[in-house]
Amino acid sequence: MYLIFGTLKEIIMYLIFGTLTTAVNIVVYYLFSNIIHINYLFSNAVAWFLSVLFAYVTNRKYVFDSKNNQIIKEAISFFGSRLATGIMDMVLMWFLVNFNIVNDVVAKVVVNVIVVILNYILSKLVVFKK
Template sequence: MEKIVSLYRKNKEIINYLIFGVLTTVVNIVVFALCADVFHIQYLIANVLAWIMSVIFAYVTNRKYVFESKSENIGKEITKFFSSRLSTLALDMIVMWLLVDILTASNLIAKVIANILVIVANYILSKVFVFKEGGKQ
């Protein structure tokens, strides 16, 4: 058990990012599926609604648990966070469009593939651009 705790402490940021990244992805996919499949909202609109909900969830968890930001300038930080997420929303939308409209993949499979790419891009942007000043680094 001591080795697990030691491993966690050494890799806390990346482990927490993966945990909350998975939870953010769950929020994103559940909201998307509800909007697209239950409420029959067009898939690109459903994608934007899912993005909004998951970005709010991601900001709170990334700030508190992943990067442990102590920044007092929350306005600047949240602006950077949402700006970086807008760029990955573009990636998400392009991948969704390519997979669904061009390659005729299912909405849900396309959403999962897009999310994998977005998670990697989001970590890099958060680490380098958003939380670099306000964290414990």
């Protein structure tokens, strides 16, 4: 019973903090891209970095309740796993915007849904595995 409840709680917490991480990502992207008028790919990279930093802190503490004392190693693993989805994020953003499939903000939202799902899988199986 605990396994089911624990997993359900973990998924709910991940969705909450995944939503907040996505919000950080989109707000930072929008600020840099549309308010400051910086290139959309550079804006995307800044948004990615800041949202991954936010995600690491919240995932470690609230989602996966990590007790790992090797925080630097864990953080490197977390950022490394996010690098793969970050590269995918950049490629999909480039593709969707460059070929005028959707505007940059819609592309950012769609890509973030895909990234959140993949990030949970990587966090669960690689970074915070128990």
